[in-house]
Amino acid sequence: MILVFYILNTFVNADTDSDTYSIIIVAGQSQAEGSSTSRVNLPDDSDGFYKRNYSAADSATKFWWAGADGKGPETLEDYLRLFFPNNGIAGWSQSGGAGAGDVGSQRIKTLVNGQTRSGYAGNEFVGPEYGIARSLYDKGRRKVIILKVSYGFQSLEQSNSPAIPWDWNIHSTGKSYDKLKSEFSKLTSYIRDDLDAKYTVDGFFWTQGGTDTIQPSYADNYKENLRELLLAARNDFQLHPNAHIVTAKIAYQQCVDHSFPLIGIYCGIPWGKNLEPLEFAFEEILNGRGATVQPAYVSRLNQVRDSIQEVADDYSWVDTMDVGDQPRAWDFVHLNEVGQLTVGKRFTNMYKFPYRVDEANVVVGSQVRTPTDFDGDGIANNDEDNGNSCSSGIINNQNGSTDNNGNLGDDDADCDGFPDYLDRVNGVGSGL
Ligand SMILES: [Ca+2]
Ligand SMILES: [Ca+2]
Ligand SMILES: [Ca+2]
Ligand SMILES: [Ca+2]
16 A cells, blocks of 8 residues: 555655636627626625625635626727717626737736726626636636627628627637737746646537628628537637536527617617618607518527527537526616526536645545646646647647647547646546
């Protein structure tokens, strides 16, 4: 017994006691932003999940948020006020470090203190990251970094509309999807080079689609656009083949049910007829024909919702959920603060996370699994970033060496689908 203990410990490298971070990605449009919310609207005097400050969870989680360009509208601003009359509320925001020279140390924040909102100090947006962070904390997860790239009103369809300068389509160049890739690269470089730590990419949550309901051709293409996005994201963000993507279905029924077309608030969305060129149904409404427009909108809304469901049905690694039951903010469209927290929790409840040991050691028989050696094989996590990527390339579809690249999820010496940091046996099966 003493001999075994000694042998195991000889594999532990003394310089490998640093952290393994768990990256969770959140992306989309205004519901991902948390538009129409303010943290001050959460209760300050209660305990638990929904209170304004949940200090343990909020400070245990790191947050890296970038809008599509980090600056928001410039020459388009007046135009966009048609949609977003309360300037800034659409959330063209980020967590700091703006500009070409931005570095991770400026961008990365602890959750609550991380959200900046020009002119709204102390009154931050509440996006799904709050619910994700708090529910993960409650599940015992630590070392979580949430990467969010969001930009209100941006479609998944490639767009030439001046209202959509940064669509999410993967074939667009220099727009939102490229922004997410570049932010992911910055974040992982920051973890690897500045923090001298390792990471795994454990989740991808998508909440988007409202703008694609406004033009019929956008709605028609939504399914294929979403399929392409998720297939690309799997590779580009180094998700494990068994990793799980969860999408939220857009749901505007409260708006459709309760709003009259009021110019200047989001509830005007059902009265949008077209984006290219921008057309609203005002003329029809004035002429008493508005009732012919809203049913057409509802069919486009359902078309996008059905597309989200069908993509989830097509892939075992994609799931979706409805959020239509959750409470909305003053505009009837966007989730309010409580709704955002609940949706964040639902994202994590639907997600299948890889094994981790976050705090106290886990003893199983003669194994001791620790926060620096998740699989208890005596090899520290950091020493399992060893470049033995499976030759079949199934781990993250990586090309080239995975050696010491910071990602523990792409090394699989025995090609059994379990990455080395969770694999304590030679041959099929992780032994966990
Ligand atoms: Ca190990
Ligand atoms: Ca690696
Ligand atoms: Ca393996
Ligand atoms: Ca191992």
